[in-house]
Amino acid sequence: MMKRHLMAAVLASLYLSAPVLAQTVPDQSVTAADGATEDSLTQLVDIVARSTAVVPLAAGEPVAVDLSLVSVPGAEPGLATGVTAKGFARYVDVEGQKIAQVVLTGVAKGEKQEALTPEKFAAQFDLEDPELNTQSVTIKGDGPELVSALRRLAENSEDAPEEEPQQVISANDDGAKEVGGSKSQNDQAGTYTTPAAVTVAEASDPVETTMVSTEGCLIDVDLESGLAKVQNKRLTLIDGVVSSETECSDSGVSYPIKRSYAACTYDEDLETLKATAQYQPYYVDGGGNRQDVGDDCLKDADLVFDIVPVACPIDINVSTEKATPQEKLVYVNHVNKDVEARGCQASETKAPVDLVKSTTVCGIRPDWDAKESVQQAAWTYELDGLQYQYGGCVDTDTVYPHQSVYVDGSGKSLCSPVTDADGQPISAQKKIRITVGDIPTFITDCTPDADKAITRTEEGCANPALWRHDVAGGWSYPKDRYYFVQDGKQVPVTECQESVVSAAVPHQHETNGWQNHDDQLYALPLTTVYIEPASGRYDITTATVLNGAVQQPYVFQNSVTEWNGQTEYAGCDALRLTTVYEIHERPDGTDYKKPIGDGTPYSENSCSSVVQTPVWTTSNPSTYTRRQVCTFWKNYVDGGDGHSYSVCEQSEWRYTHTHYYRGVRKLSRDDGMTVEQHSTAEYAYSSPETTDANEAPSSPFTGPEQISWNQAEGW
Structure with a gap:
């Protein structure tokens, strides 16, 4: 039971798709699980934990981890001593950077365990190696909920005070439980005494459900703080229909905003001779997917480089008897690559000199x-x-x-x-x-x-x-x-x-080839000098660059942008990095591709085939509702005024059990990696109304709804 709800919880938390459900029944003492309130959802604190051992992590696959609690704000001294925090961890690979994701699902001490709401306890940080080491990890979490769970662990079950019977609807368990009493509701009928005259409505009481959802809430991007903050809202449902909802607000879950320079060109200011790097801000969401922030590239004030002149071949003009020095403007970018900002032109610092x-x-x-x-x-x-x-x-x-x-x-x-x-x-x-x-x-x-x-x-x-x-x-x-x-x-x-x-x-001259100078875009002829006396041809020099050989410039053809073999992956989205090349024809007829800078990258789907067909498993915590139904009515007549009335003398509890399913399949990416893909929505399956509170569909779900849902997802 504990294992099943932990897996469901971590899947919900890691992919940010699990609403917190708290159902209420009219005229009953019903609260949210573990006493969760609207205020507790926003009381996020920094919880410091540490893995008890080095745990290897898998890409995209949750791995169970045990953590010791180092610091819990608001907890009494010693309250966390001997307590193990249970959770799951994994890492995702974005632009070559490993990003770890950790969630807490519960706490345990000895054989006692207490569940936590996974979406309220999450951490995300960079990794060097694919493992969770024994260094401290700061987890953003609901402080009051964790302290309450720790206090319950510390209580002696024999000394726990009896509580008034009340129905608690668990958002995490596979089946409903009652806290404070275990007797069957049918015992009430056995000890029933005629109460004062009351009128009980024959119609079923409406069922009110509340849930927290991110649907329809935009990510709040704060570039100044470098965080993309997840927004959520609280929904109130009557018999499954949304009756009201709150405004979207900060959920306390956020993702660090990172910078990608591959998709942006430099801002080259030839007036100030400065080249400024530009970047595309983005963040990695809970599913390991890259999300770009805005459409415009932003300047990086910390990556500004000087544009400097570099000498080009001298321009010789015999008719004017002038030799003109030339230069181009280049800079070295943030990855130590030479980039040409302007081609060869007459030097502004060196005047032409005379040919003599x-x-x-x-x-x-x-x-x-x-x-x-x-x-x-x-x-x-x-x-x-x-x-x-x-x-x-x-x-x-x-x-x-x-x-x-x-x-x-x-x-x-x-x-x-x-x-x-x-x-x-x-x-x-x-x-x-x-x-x-x-x-x-x-x-x-x-x-x-x-x-x-x-x-x-x-x-x-x-x-x-x-x-x-x-x-x-x-x-x-x-x-x-x-x-x-x-x-x-x-x-x-x-x-x-x-x-x-x-x-x-x-002497006679014969060009046998060219000595290419690609860096300067010219070639020198390789000349064979020979004579043809009466005795026949005689070679004096063979394929030699003669003193005073005239430079033959390359002829510019066009510019092309080509994939340079580098790819940045975000799930199935492959960002192909490109380089802009100038094509120059050499005197020997061959082409020289001169790289002049980064080109505009392009995206394409890199997942070619399905490795594993979709499997539907429980995602959100299962829920159930119950209502009390009268099974025996007795009519009475008041002897005084002849007024008649009805009294329910026997009743029973009716239950409806609901499971939520989310699809997952594995795809093969063109770099040999396996990518896990999840459905964008959930399918809710409710069991028929029954008097048996333990009846529930199995997990994973394999009924006919799976096929129709696959079709709806486009799978």
């Missing part, structure tokens, strides 16, 4: 056919004290004529003559010189004069691997050697050296 053609980063290119050398130059700019090059070296209009020099300033020969096998000179040698800025500079070593009696050949020097390759200048220089013939054999005069006869071979 510089010869210091390039060399001088000899043109042997034209018998001159050409000065080369490249575009450069200076920023923050550093010099940068843009592009490769190109020819300028400055040329330096070649001069063949045989002797130095003193008239002495610069080079030793070429000699024959006997050591006799057979040809003079020379150096080629140019004058740069009034400074003479030799650009060759001693070279036999081709007009002399020696022979020039490229044989043995035609391999491009032996040549000098000026990658910056864009040319490769062949080599040759000199020899003379003696006795039909070649006699080398020089080793392979850079030719002053063969034309330089121009």
Whole structure:
């Protein structure tokens, strides 16, 4: 009996759906169970309790717990000593946070037990681990009701004073009981004496019922205190029909208001360069369901972040000969993620700088056919004290004529003559010189004069691997050697050296790929530099970023919002978190998805199938009503005036027993979790009127009303 009413009580309390019933019978001494009054419903105090052991908790499933009472406001010293508070606990998972829910259903001392009204004793708090440890828990509860229960436990049953017989209708027990007497009502008929003349109404007396309900009462959301307060009202029913009701008022049950940042975007103020986080306030109700507070996101004054400039690639404009520094505005949000508040634009703190053609980063290119050398130059700019090059070296209009020099300033020969096998000179040698800025500079070593009696050949020097390759200048220089013939054999005069006869071979470029810089939204070409001399193609560098390579910016395509794989669950409601991406096309044709911030999440039902078909169990405490019915009337005639009247000489008690049922089923969620779903209303089943006070339907209910009720619930 105790187990059944405890389970019914915890289900009612945990899901905030159990009205408190107190039935009265006209002309009888009938009160609410345990002396509950209108005032006692609002006298909620902080009751401190502690679990006697570490109890593992289940998600959504009530688990029985025993608590010791540490502090009970209003209780005499020692009144709670040795008393065990009985209750149930569970936890629900909301946005990754475990929230514990505890209700008290009674107190016990030894073999004696006293029931409590579960909806009046509840606590809700955050958990780190899925267990109830031995630390203190503060429970909001009806102080007078708990103190009264403790006093009844402390009383000695043998010394308890006899009370006047009265009918007490229990809101928690499975069957009705009478307090203060146990004799059958039929004993009254056996000892009946004729009373004074009375008139008893033949019609049945009306049955008055009172109950506390949350239906039609809105949650009072108090953002300042951070609480969502449950409202309820008291209903008065006559024969099951509501005759009056009070205004909705605070029930004393409340849920802490939490903050969800996932569904809100930041408030980005580019004038003040501040980014403020915004959140959606919500609370978790007694059924473990998330309830949003309002439709608008609210600013969080504690999460304000600086928007700072970050450098972007330099914008180069050769036509205007300007290099313009660019920057974007970004901030780091509350989860340490970089968020772009504004794209790349010309810097407001750094002015454009001039592009200058510089010869210091390039060399001088000899043109042997034209018998001159050409000065080369490249575009450069200076920023923050550093010099940068843009592009490769190109020819300028400055040329330096070649001069063949045989002797130095003193008239002495610069080079030793070429000699024959006997050591006799057979040809003079020379150096080629140019004058740069009034400074003479030799650009060759001693070279036999081709007009002399020696022979020039490229044989043995035609391999491009032996040549000098000026990658910056864009040319490769062949080599040759000199020899003379003696006795039909070649006699080398020089080793392979850079030719002053063969034309330089121009470089060709082939892009083999790209070096992507996704963080800066540009790519540098990977270039293979090669030449095609008579011997065939020769690669000088392979897939290399050349000095001065031009940045190729990515091309913006569009923005998309996609699910980022994260989900916040509240029961079967899945809040899919999204990220906004900018799609940029790279020079190689591939796309780069740049995350720029959180997108608008979307909700969908995550429960795919029914794991357990609905089961209907008792929810609210069962009730019964009784009425006294006359079974034998006797008529009398007054001898004085002849007036007739009737007197009831035999009566019996009639009973009606009512059970309340609520449906529950289990669904499979897409993350593998099992979610328990409850029906939104209750079904009340009343037994036929009987004289047997113990007759009642069984629990769980399996009658035909279950099918019709499933259909009404949409199950």
